[in-house]
Amino acid sequence: MTGESDLGWLPALPAGPKPVYLKIVDALADARSNGRLQPGDRLPPQRELARLLGVDLTTVTRAFSEARRRNLIDATAGRGTFVTPGEPEEPALDLSMNIPPAPAGLNLPALIRIGIEGLLKRSSAEALLSYHPGPGSPAERAAGSSWLAAAGDRLPADRVVVGSGAQALLTAVVLAETQEGDTILADALTYPGLIALAGATRRNLAAVGNDGEGMRPDDLEEAARRHGARFVYLNPTLQNPTASVMPEGRRRELARMAAKLELTIVEDDPYS
Structure with a gap:
């Protein structure tokens, strides 16, 4: 802007409950987005803008401070206040993948609604929101037993424990099966929660050596004997952090080696 550059822009402040200083900031952002204000344009002095708008100087000062925080304007001592190009001071974080994409061909919201309705028919909301018995309710343990049976592990319900989360259950198992100072055998790259x-x-x-199929049985034997370890942690399906999947044959080889050495294997399988 030239000639009347300082006074050529005067924001129109709409009625409404929003504070006046925020109305000024919004008007500034709108003028920049629609091209009325261009990067490098100089704004009117705060005192003059306050007089033209009929507001207190403190209101305009507060508006300019907020506009600077949003990177809409920049002030230079002795020169004035100028419109900025508007690039963010820090790159925006892409959070889109924090929510997984909906399964193709499924009405996920409807399925969730049906599931919740069915759950509330079988149990009250009060029961769902209260503390549960330590190992889980009989119904939960029976459901866990049925689920494990589908995977080939036929455990009676009284041997199934339902907990408040994988980390809590892993902690319980470690405390029950090992003593302070004992060694836990795991992959060199392993679940940070275990560390x-x-x-x-x-x-x-x-760490136990591995190859393209995962933990090596011979290295497991060597590590168990060298450290006197009896406890092994495995995450064979979508291993954290490598996302590798251990073949069925390697799993059986490790199970046989664990039986031979009388090792306890904990299989962490959150994606089963």
Whole structure:
């Protein structure tokens, strides 16, 4: 702007409950987006703008401060206040993949609604929102037994424990099966939660060698004998953090080696 550059832009402030200083900021953002104000344009001095709008100087000062925070304007001592190009000071974070895409061909909201309605028919909302018995209710344990049977593990319901989360259950198993100072065998790249758990419970972690199919049975035997370890942590399906999947044959080889050495294997399978 030239000639009347300082006074050529005067925001129109709409009626409404929004604070006046925010109305000024919104008007500034709109003028920049529609091209009425261009990067580098100089704005009227705060005192003059306050007089023209009929508001207190403190209102305009507050508006300019908020506009600077939003990177809409920039002020230079002795020169005035100018419209900025508007690029964000920090790159925006892409959070789109924090929500997985809906399955193709399914009405996911409808399925969720049907599932919740069915759940509320079988149990009250009060029961669902209250603390449950330690190992889970009989119905939950029976459901877990049926689910495991479909995967080939036929466990009676009284041997199934339902917990408040994988980390809590993993902690319980580690505390029950190992002592302070014991060694846990795991992949060299393993679940960060296990690393934190071992540190918090004063257990040691030892890496077992692997190849393209996962943990090697011969390396497991060597590590177990060298460390005197009896506890093995495995995450064979979509392993964290490599996302690898262990073939069925390798799983059977490791199971046979664990039986031979009388090792306890914990299979962490959150994606089953």
